[in-house]
Amino acid sequence: MTAAVNIQGVTKRFGTDVTAVDSVTLDIVDGEFFSLLGPSGCGKTTMLRMVAGLEFPTEGSIKVFGEEMALRPPNKRPINTVFQSYALFPHMTVQQNVAFGLEMRKVEKGEIAKRVAQAIETVHLKGMESRKPTQLSGGQQQRVALARALVNRPKVLLLDEPLGALDLKLRQAMQIELKDIQAEVGITFVYVTHDQEEALTMSDRIGVMDEGRLLQVGTPEEIYERPVNRFVADFIGETNFIEGTVVEPGAVKIADGVVVHARGEAAAGTDVTLTLRPEKIAIHERDCPTLDPERNRVDGTVTRQLYFGEALYYEIEIPGGALIDARLENIPSLKRWAVGEDVTISFHRNAAEALTS
Amino acid sequence: MTMLDDRPSEEATPDLEKKAERAESWRGFFTALPTYLFLVLFFVLPLVIILIFSFAERSRTGKPVLGEWTLEWWMKLGDPLVRTVTWRSIWLAFLNTLFSLLIGYPFAYWIATRKRAMTRNFLLVLVLIPFWSNFLVRTYAWRTLLDSNGLITKVGEATGLWGKMLFTEPAVFLGLLYGYLPFMVLPLYAAIEHLDWNLVEAARDLYAGAWKAFRKVTLPLSKPGIIAGSILVFIPSLGAYVTPDLLGGAKTTLLGNYIVTQFKSGRNWPFGATLSVTILAIMMVATVIYFRKGGRTL
Numbered sequence: 001m002t003a004a005v006n007i008q009g010v011t012k013r014f015g016t017d018v019t020a021v022d023s024v025t026l027d028i029v030d031g032e033f034f035s036l037l038g039p040s041g042c043g044k045t046t047m048l049r050m051v052a053g054l055e056f057p058t059e060g061s062i063k064v065f066g067e068e069m070a071l072r073p074p075n076k077r078p079i080n081t082v083f084q085s086y087a088l089f090p091h092m093t094v095q096q097n098v099a100f101g102l103e104m105r106k107v108e109k110g111e112i113a114k115r116v117a118q119a120i121e122t123v124h125l126k127g128m129e130s131r132k133p134t135q136l137s138g139g140q141q142q143r144v145a146l147a148r149a150l151v152n153r154p155k156v157l158l159l160d161e162p163l164g165a166l167d168l169k170l171r172q173a174m175q176i177e178l179k180d181i182q183a184e185v186g187i188t189f190v191y192v193t194h195d196q197e198e199a200l201t202m203s204d205r206i207g208v209m210d211e212g213r214l215l216q217v218g219t220p221e222e223i224y225e226r227p228v229n230r231f232v233a234d235f236i237g238e239t240n241f242i243e244g245t246v247v248e249p250g251a252v253k254i255a256d257g258v259v260v261h262a263r264g265e266a267a268a269g270t271d272v273t274l275t276l277r278p279e280k281i282a283i284h285e286r287d288c289p290t291l292d293p294e295r296n297r298v299d300g301t302v303t304r305q306l307y308f309g310e311a312l313y314y315e316i317e318i319p320g321g322a323l324i325d326a327r328l329e330n331i332p333s334l335k336r337w338a339v340g341e342d343v344t345i346s347f348h349r350n351a352a353e354a355l356t357s
Numbered sequence: 358m359t360m361l362d363d364r365p366s367e368e369a370t371p372d373l374e375k376k377a378e379r380a381e382s383w384r385g386f387f388t389a390l391p392t393y394l395f396l397v398l399f400f401v402l403p404l405v406i407i408l409i410f411s412f413a414e415r416s417r418t419g420k421p422v423l424g425e426w427t428l429e430w431w432m433k434l435g436d437p438l439v440r441t442v443t444w445r446s447i448w449l450a451f452l453n454t455l456f457s458l459l460i461g462y463p464f465a466y467w468i469a470t471r472k473r474a475m476t477r478n479f480l481l482v483l484v485l486i487p488f489w490s491n492f493l494v495r496t497y498a499w500r501t502l503l504d505s506n507g508l509i510t511k512v513g514e515a516t517g518l519w520g521k522m523l524f525t526e527p528a529v530f531l532g533l534l535y536g537y538l539p540f541m542v543l544p545l546y547a548a549i550e551h552l553d554w555n556l557v558e559a560a561r562d563l564y565a566g567a568w569k570a571f572r573k574v575t576l577p578l579s580k581p582g583i584i585a586g587s588i589l590v591f592i593p594s595l596g597a598y599v600t601p602d603l604l605g606g607a608k609t610t611l612l613g614n615y616i617v618t619q620f621k622s623g624r625n626w627p628f629g630a631t632l633s634v635t636i637l638a639i640m641m642v643a644t645v646i647y648f649r650k651g652g653r654t655l
């Protein structure tokens with residue numbers, strides 16, 4: 001497999017005291033949909049801007065299909081960007097916006113017309129060619145920005161939170177459309193977002209960043225199911241944290257007399273944090289006789305019930321004082337629990353992950 | 358509750374809506390009334406008077422004789438001298454606008470792109486400092502600089518590039534450029550400072566080099582500043598009086614001086630009035646053309 005983008009030890013410092021990106025090393029595979037995910041200020045946008053050439057790294061190497069790009073100006077890179085604010089030229093029509101890149105590269109006129117028409121068709125904006133950006137809705141502007149970048153057939157397309165300004169319904173529709181377009185054109189997409197749900201549904205792989213560092217790279221499933229540390233577990237989806245001590249590899253004591261099975265290789269005696277997703281927990285009446293003995297079981301008391309429509313959340317206090325959220329699908333046969341009721345929660349032996357950091 | 362019930366209903370009906378809107382618009386009128394009055398009294402009325410004067414015969418002392426009407430003064434605009442003065446004024450005003458733009462744009466761009474707000478403000482204050490002293494005084498200072506013993510003359514003579522410029526057209530040009538450059542820099546600065554730099558980055562990302570990105574994005578988007586600055590420089594240059602009076606000679610009379618001459622030593626108020634109306638017309642036509650042209654091409 002070729003690396004479309006090969007980032008090697010890249011650091012970006014602003015001034016002397018701000019390190020926006022801290023020695024990031026990363027390979028992005030040709031043709032994949034790669035997301036950089038993290039909270040605002042985590043360095044993901046700076047990382048993207050360095051790949052685009054809008055920012056130069058302080059240290060390190062950025063190669064695109066084997067060619068060094070780190071200090072090359074943006075207009076000399078086979079890369080295009082869809083900007084967060086779209087950055088459409090307000091004094092140009094849709095047609096002129098989309099044709100801009102090809103004109104700058106002095107592509108022959110007939111070829112420009114052909115490719116622009118094709119790009120505008122790809123993003124479903126036929127008939128809008130002579131409009132100005134201000135005459136378009138947010139979703140349409142987004143499509144123009146996409147067409148303006150794609151028309152150049154870049155080797156890598158960078159997208160900086162392109163759906164951030166759209167409302168929920170439109171965003172979901174555009175997520176699907178973006179995936180379809182990517183499959184159609186076969187270009188490597190590098191997508192920056194702070195929306196973990198968006199990253200999970202769209203990406204082939206995700207890189208989670210925080211405070212300038214790349215914490216974990218993996219498929220959405222790996223990131224969600226096997227987070228490497230507390231930050232990743234907390235940032236992606238919802239989770240419960242339970243403090244405990246390893247008694248033997250794979251078994252963690254979370255309170256006096258309460259030992260549960262969890263994944264993780266930490267040695268006996270290590271203090272760990274268990275992460276346990278709310279939807280992996282089941283609630284039973286205390287001393288339920290039909291409970292699968294292979295499952296972890298912990299006694300507790302219901303302290304709160306939250307109604308979410310498609311699901312119900314129960315907060316349960318377990319020995320040691322931790323409050324655990326359990327998410328139950330709102331199916332017709334769902335048994336409801338009363339606040340104050342003594343219950344037993346259960347979860348699969350592989351459901352909890354023991355984190356050492 | 359009873360008190361509320363006794364009050365007349367404020368439920369909307371088409372009639373009441375109109376009434377409410379009318380009341381609103383009257384309130385607006387009264388707010389603007391002082392300004393209206395001021396403008397009518399001190400701008401519209403004098404203008405009408407000037408226009409009437411331009412059609413009146415003149416008395417022996419040069420004042421207009423109302424009641425005896427003539428088109429003589431309007432015909433006189435065709436005189437070779439008048440035409441020369443008019444074209445010279447337009448040419449100098451144009452030249453001044455052009456050079457203000459050529460000098461002012463890079464300067465305004467440079468100020469607007471300084472990262473620290475402190476630096477930008479400091480540089481803006483530097484642009485404004487000349488306004489702290491009187492324009493007349495500053496023009497006299499130029500007179501000293503451009504005179505036989507003046508610094509500029511000495512430098513010119515030492516290098517052999519120019520001689521004494523005082524009382525020539527170049528002196529008037531320099532004076533005008535100096536006087537009106539800030540009026541170009543300030544609107545340009547405002548326009549460039551408000552630019553969305555993401556657009557320039559987008560242009561760079563789309564294969565435009567630094568110069569191309571400037572030509573295709575920065576320059577067209579700073580057009581409002583260019584138009585505002587050009588008008589602010591062109592109009593006062595066209596009607597300039599102090600600068601040509603102090604730095605120019607008899608051979609560099611501009612419209613402003615020519616008008617003053619008519620009212621004073623020329624003893625011809627009606628012709629002075631005609632020239633005043635003419636200069637106003639030129640300004641209006643130039644402004645309209647500039648807006649139209651600027652809207653399309655720049």
